[in-house]
Amino acid sequence: xxxxxxxxxxxxxxxxxxxxxxxxxxxxxxxxxxxxxxxxxxxxxxxxxxxxxxxxxxxxxxxxxxxxxxxxxxxxxxxxxxxxxxxxxxxxxxxxxxxxxxxxxxxxxxxxxxxxxxxxxxxxxxxxxxxxxxxxxxxxxxxxxxxxxxxxxxxxxxxxxxxxxxxxxxxxxxxxxxxxxxxxxxxxxxxxxxxxxxxxxxxxxxxxxxxxxxxxxxxxxxxxxxxxxxxxxxxxxxxxxxxxxxxxxxxxxxxxxxxxxxxxxxxxxxxxxxxxxxxxxxxxxxxxxxxxxxxxxxxxxxxxxxxxxxxxxxxxxxxxxxxxxxxxxxxxxxxxxxxxxxxxxxxxxxxxxxxxxxxxxxxxxxxxxxxxxxxxxxxxxxxxxxxxxxxxxxxxxxxxxxxxxxxxxxxxxxxxxxxxxxxxxxxxxxxxxxxxxxxxxxxxxxxxxxxxxxxxxxxxxxxxxxxxxxxxxxxxxxxxxxxxxxxxxxxxxxxxxxxxxxxxxxxxxxxx
Amino acid sequence: xxxxxxxxxxxxxxxxxxxxxxxxxxxxxxxxxxxxxxxxxxxxxxxxxxxxxxxxxxxxxxxxxxxxxxxxxxxxxxxxxxxxxxxxxxxxxxxxxxxxxxxxxxxxxxxxxxxxxxxxxxxxxxxxxxxxxxxxxxxxxxxxxxxxxxxxxxxxxxxxxxxxxxxxxxxxxxxxxxxxxxxxxxxxxxxxxxxxxxxxxxxxxxxxxxxxxxxxxxxxxxxxxxxxxxxxxxxxxxxx
Ligand code: HEM
Ligand code: SF4
Ligand code: SF4
Numbered sequence: 028x029x030x031x032x033x034x035x036x037x038x039x040x041x042x043x044x045x046x047x048x049x050x051x052x053x054x055x056x057x058x059x060x061x062x063x064x065x066x067x068x069x070x071x072x073x074x075x076x077x078x079x080x081x082x083x084x085x086x087x088x089x090x091x092x093x094x095x096x097x098x099x100x101x102x103x104x105x106x107x108x109x110x111x112x113x114x115x116x117x118x119x120x121x122x123x124x125x126x127x128x129x130x131x132x133x134x135x136x137x138x139x140x141x142x143x144x145x146x147x148x149x150x151x152x153x154x155x156x157x158x159x160x161x162x163x164x165x166x167x168x169x170x171x172x173x174x175x176x177x178x179x180x181x182x183x184x185x186x187x188x189x190x191x192x193x194x195x196x197x198x199x200x201x202x203x204x205x206x207x208x209x210x211x212x213x214x215x216x217x218x219x220x221x222x223x224x225x226x227x228x229x230x231x232x233x234x235x236x237x238x239x240x241x242x243x244x245x246x247x248x249x250x251x252x253x254x255x256x257x258x259x260x261x262x263x264x265x266x267x268x269x270x271x272x273x274x275x276x277x278x279x280x281x282x283x284x285x286x287x288x289x290x291x292x293x294x295x296x297x298x299x300x301x302x303x304x305x306x307x308x309x310x311x312x313x314x315x316x317x318x319x320x321x322x323x324x325x326x327x328x329x330x331x332x333x334x335x336x337x338x339x340x341x342x343x344x345x346x347x348x349x350x351x352x353x354x355x356x357x358x359x360x361x362x363x364x365x366x367x368x369x370x371x372x373x374x375x376x377x378x379x380x381x382x383x384x385x386x387x388x389x390x391x392x393x394x395x396x397x398x399x400x401x402x403x404x405x406x407x408x409x410x411x412x413x414x415x416x417x418x419x420x421x422x423x424x425x426x427x428x429x430x431x432x433x434x435x436x437x438x439x440x441x442x443x444x445x446x447x448x449x450x451x452x453x454x455x456x457x458x459x460x461x462x463x464x465x466x467x468x469x470x471x472x473x474x475x476x477x478x479x480x481x482x483x484x485x486x487x488x489x490x491x492x493x494x495x496x497x498x499x500x501x502x503x504x505x506x507x508x509x510x511x512x513x514x515x516x517x518x519x520x521x522x523x524x525x526x527x528x529x530x531x532x533x534x535x536x537x538x539x
Numbered sequence: 540x541x542x543x544x545x546x547x548x549x550x551x552x553x554x555x556x557x558x559x560x561x562x563x564x565x566x567x568x569x570x571x572x573x574x575x576x577x578x579x580x581x582x583x584x585x586x587x588x589x590x591x592x593x594x595x596x597x598x599x600x601x602x603x604x605x606x607x608x609x610x611x612x613x614x615x616x617x618x619x620x621x622x623x624x625x626x627x628x629x630x631x632x633x634x635x636x637x638x639x640x641x642x643x644x645x646x647x648x649x650x651x652x653x654x655x656x657x658x659x660x661x662x663x664x665x666x667x668x669x670x671x672x673x674x675x676x677x678x679x680x681x682x683x684x685x686x687x688x689x690x691x692x693x694x695x696x697x698x699x700x701x702x703x704x705x706x707x708x709x710x711x712x713x714x715x716x717x718x719x720x721x722x723x724x725x726x727x728x729x730x731x732x733x734x735x736x737x738x739x740x741x742x743x744x745x746x747x748x749x750x751x752x753x754x755x756x757x758x759x760x761x762x763x764x765x766x767x768x769x770x771x772x773x774x775x776x777x778x779x
Contacts, residue, residue, distance in 0.1 A: 061670050106775060108572040109758045115565070116753035119680050120615065121665075121672035122607045136674045145675065158679075158745040166746075167677040190759075193580050195607035197597065197615075198750060199759035201578065325575060325776060361577045361766045368770050378767055418580055421764055426582035454582060 047472040049514050050132060050479040052486045056450065056457075058125045059134040066135035069473040071184040071465070074219035081228040082327060085217035092216040093171045097154045099215045100147075100208070104155065109204040114151045116198055117141060123192040123200070128457045129185050132476030137182050140192035140202040146179055147209050176218070183209040184220055185473060187463035188321065189414035194454055203463075207323030210464075214322055222467035223318045230331050235280035235314035241267075244313055247283045255293055261535040263300045265292070269307035270342050274299070276308055276383070277315045277335055277359075278350025279502035287523045288505055291351050294526025295383055297533040301397070302390050306348075312338035315355035316502065320362075321464035329366045332358065336367040347373055347380040351524055353413030353501035354462065356382060360420040382422050384433045384500065387529060391439045397534040403441040406496040408528065409488050410434055410446070411481065411508075412456035413501040427453075433525055437498055440532035445492045451484035461507030471510070478511045486517065498525045544723040547733070551715055554737040561744025562752065569756040575776035579762035590763045597760060614661040621655035625694070632712040652695040659688045683746070686739055693732035703729045 046065040076086025089095055104111050123140040125131070130138040137143065145167065152159030152168035159168030169175060188203035213219065229238045239247065248265040255263045266272070276299075282292040299306045312335040319328030339347065347370070349359045359380045364370065370379040378385065390396050410433060416422075422432040430453045438444050451457050460477025488494045499505050499522060508522035584590045596602040601619075604612045628651070631637045663684045666676045697703040707724040714721030723730065742748070755761065 061674055104572075106573065106575065108569065108574045108756065109578060111572045112569050112753045112756050112758075116747060116750040116757075118747045118750050119672070119675050119677070120604070120608075120611055121669060121675065122604050122611055124671040124675065126607070136671065139671060139675065141675050156745065158742075162679070165677075165682075166679045190580060193759050195603060197601050197604040197607075198754050199580055199597075199603065199757045201580070201759050204578070364766050364770045365576060365772060365776065380767075419578070421581055421583075421585075424585070426585060426764065429581065 046133070049475055052483055052515060054483075054487060056480045056483050057131065059131060061136040061139075062134040063136060066129070066133040066138055066185060066473065066476075067178075067181060069185060069470060070181050071467060072221040072469055073180070074221040074224045078221060078225045078228055079214075079217060079219050081231065082214070082219070082224055082324075084214045084219055084224070088217045092176075092218075095216045096171060096176075096212050097150070099212045100150065101155070103208050103211065104151075107204065107208065109201060110208050113144070113198075113200045113204060114148055117144060117148070117196075117200055120197065123196050123202075126192050126195045127186075127202075128189070128191070128460060128477045128480045129187075129473070132460070132479040133185075133473070137178070138185055140196075140200075143182055143186055143202055144200070144205045146175070146182060147205050149175065176213075179209055180213060180218060183213070184465065184470070187414070187458045187460065187465055187477065189458035189462055190418040191414065191455070191457065194418060206463075207320070209323075210321070211323035214324065219322070220464060223321050223464040227318050227322070227327055227331065230314055230318075230334070234311065234334065236316050236318070237280045237283070237285075239280055239283060239313065241310035241313075244283060244308075244310055248308070251283075251289060251292060251296070255296065259535050261300070263293075263296050263535070265296050266307045268310055268342065269305070272305045272307040272342065272344045274304055274306040274346045274348050275312070275338060275342060275344035276306055276348050276350060277312050277338070277380075278308070278383075279316045279352040279355055280314045281502040281506065282350055283313075285502075285506065287509065287520075287527060288351075288502055290527035290530060291524030292526075294524065294528070294530030294533070295350060297530050297535060298387050298390065298396065298526070301533055301535065302395050307342060307344065309338035309342055311341060315349055315352050315359065317355060317358045318464060320354060320358055328358065328362070332363060332366045335363070339370075339372060343372070345374040346377050348383055348386050349380050350383050351500040351502065351505075351526060353415035353503060355502075356413075356500075357415040357419040382432075384436050384525065385422050385428075387526070388432050388436050388439075391436065398440055398532045399534050400440055400442050400532055402531045403528055404443075406441060406528070407443045407445065407492060407494045408437055408441045408496045408498055409444070409485070409492075409494045410437055410452075410498045410525075411459070411485075411504060412452050412454075413499070413504050414456060414458045414462060416500060417454055417456045430454075433498070433500055436525055437528060440528050445488060445494060447484040447488045451481060457481040457484070459501070459504040459507040460511065461503050466503055466506055474507060475511050475514050478507065478515075482512065482515050482517070485521075486515065489517070489521075495521060496528070497522055498528060499523065500525050541722065544720060547723045547730075548715065548720045550737060554740045558740040558743055562749075565744050565749055566752045566756075569753055573773040573775060574758045574762070575773045577762055577764075577766040577771045578758050579764050580759040581764055583762065583764035585764050587763050590761055594755060594761055598754060611662075611665065614658040614665065617654060618658035618662065621651055621658070624651050625655060632709050633716060649695065649699050652691055652698065656688060656691040656695070659684055659691065663688070679746070683742075683748070686735060686742075690732060690735045690739065693728055693735065696728045697726070697732055701726065701728045 079086045127140050149169035150171050158166045183206045186206040193201035226236045281288040317331045319331045373379045416429050422428040457480040460474045509519040666672045703726045710721045
């Protein structure tokens with residue numbers, strides 16, 4: 028069957044369509060009228076058997092896949108309260124329908140959060156509810172067939188799991204939970220996504236998302252050290268695998284050489300150097316990111332996270348600090364204690380784990396850093412709240428610390444700071460459009476659409492306040508914005524890290 | 540005793556049994572299904588009392604909806620408010636004489652029925668008019684609204700236009716309560732009203748109407764934001 032093969036192997040890269048045109052920046056974030064099917068052709072590549080099997084998933088679509096999928100859904104319903112409750116209680120009030128950046132960008136009604144959920148709910152109703160069994164399509168119960176599976180694959184990979192919809196739902200229904208479950212089910216029947224699963228495999232094998240082995244990592248760090256010394260004349264070190272250090276820094280591997288990520292790594296190193304703390308990176312835990320969350324797999328997420336525990340046991344640091352990354356901070360802040368805790372071996376005087384912004388702000392407040400704001404005078408800065416930090420974690424000890432602390436850090440190192448419009452920041456922030464395992468080239472057209480609401484807000488503040496730098500605290504946001512901003516005729520250098528700004532302002536040697 | 544009375548007596552008991560059994564087993568399921576990970580939507584309260592307050596704001600004022608969509612909020616909130624008042628008003632059928640605690644409620648006269656009906660009509664129209672809600676609506680979304688409108692309309696009629704004999708209704712209900720069947724009031728409007736309510740009760744536990752109980756179990760809203768301070772563990776996850 029031609030359709031079966033298409034589903035099994037994944038679609039080839041789709042031809043350019045009229046729908047793929049870059050959205051116009053008009054000054055307003057619109058509430059579009061729906062246009063059916065505009066995003067149906069966005070399909071992430073399906074994982075090949077060798078990728079799947081590394082994660083103990085079936086290599087390709089299993090023969091009795093409907094049955095297997097329904098069985099897996101049944102298991103997940105027993106395991107996750109969120110899934111069970113959310114599948115039952117949506118009243119289709121419509122409150123969430125205009126809140127998703129992918130809907131705003133693509134206008135495809137299946138990208139409305141409730142419509143995305145309903146793709147799974149159709150199956151849930153059909154096989155798990157009495158009303159579905161008795162009343163059938165009257166209550167939207169639909170049998171699982173290849174057509175529906177293809178829709179699942181397409182639209183559950185058009186959700187960045189950013190939770191913006193949950194904020195606006197009267198019951199807090201979190202589409203991220205639903206799309207994680209759907210992806211877990213698809214993995215279990217052999218329909219995994221190439222990008223995410225390949226990366227998870229790389230972490231198991233080599234230790235990080237970018238596949239940087241310990242030797243390459245050491246080289247990379249040496250290069251950065253040389254670069255800093257050339258620039259500043261100061262012998263700032265980036266220690267690797269040092270035992271009994273005060274601090275173990277776990278950061279996304281992109282920080283080791285991608286741009287602009289590495290600028291933030293330089294920033295952390297300068298902060299540690301100036302604070303005079305004994306710190307280290309680890310080749311075992313050379314990745315803060317954890318794509319196990321994107322595919323909803325508790326086991327994969329735990330297995331990836333266990334590398335951090337192993338590094339703590341090997342190196343015996345006193346404190347654990349996490350670098351700039353959104354989903355990684357969600358997992359570190361919200362899940363690590365459950366997955367790989369308790370952290371009894373770490374110093375209880377400090378949060379376990381601590382965000383690099385919490386760490387830096389603490390130093391700033393104690394006057395431990397000499398800072399020269401004028402080093403950033405060429406910039407007018409704004410800040411993008413990463414969705415996972417904003418809506419799925421915290422910094423500091425007060426609710427909302429995740430908004431204030433990065434802003435306070437930025438304001439301590441720049442003279443001119445201004446926030447974007449209310450509807451696009453803090454808990455209402457729009458996702459960069461590349462989160463949740465969508466940061467892959469075959470989805471670039473979708474990513475441009477998804478970025479559109481946030482880019483609109485950025486464009487507005489650039490026009491009204493001459494902003495020329497958007498500070499980020501997420502490796503995915505950095506990669507996404509540097510790629511998509513030029514499509515909207517905004518220079519990619521507008522996107523950079525918070526600690527990139529910090530690094531520029533730190534006056535080295537002043538407090539020796 | 541007439542066959543109709545006998546039939547309705549049995550029907551009522553069965554409907555209530557289905558409602559109670561269905562509702563409670565559903566709630567039991569929500570309460571006992573584990574949440575392996577902490578997933579409150581942040582910023583979230585850092586103390587349990589704060590989480591309770593957060594739920595109260597959602598149940599009492601539909602806070603999230605208010606900040607999201609004012610028209611749906613207005614229609615939805617008015618409907619639920621009227622529904623709550625009407626439900627309390629109905630309590631008078633269960634007491635021989637209306638307790639003092641309920642006197643205030645009798646100040647809501649017949650117009651409370653319209654306050655229930657008009658928002659329902661608005662919710663129905665909004666579904667049709669907004670292209671996004673039209674797209675997501677399934678047949679049952681309309682049917683439930685029709686059922687509720689049916690209940691509201693017949694309720695208004697019994698009170699205002701047909702003037703059902705309250706005393707005989709009360710006798711019928713008290714008979715049911717005391718398991719001592721009394722004659723079903725011979726008033727077609729009342730019988731329709733009563734039948735629709737029983738249908739609603741039967742359908743309730745199997746439908747989206749379970750939002751009435753489910754909202755209390757929504758992890759993004761009822762969890763406390765304290766994962767660094769308290770290690771969160773659940774049985775199945777601890778094994779894995
Ligand atoms: C704890 C009690 C309850 C709470 C907190 C609650 C809350 C809500 C909220 C926030 C909505 C979405 C807004 C809207 O569309 O109107 C809603 C919708 C709805 N509720 Fe409730 N509700 C409760 C009990 C009930 C009960 C007992 C019924 C009825 C029999 C009911 C019937 C409905 C219906 C039919 C809708 C959908 C309206 C539409 O079609 O848009 N609710 N509820
Ligand atoms: S806001 Fe919540 S209840 Fe309303 S349609 Fe969306 S998911 Fe369903
Ligand atoms: S979680 Fe984010 S991306 Fe997914 S449906 Fe909700 S708003 Fe859209």
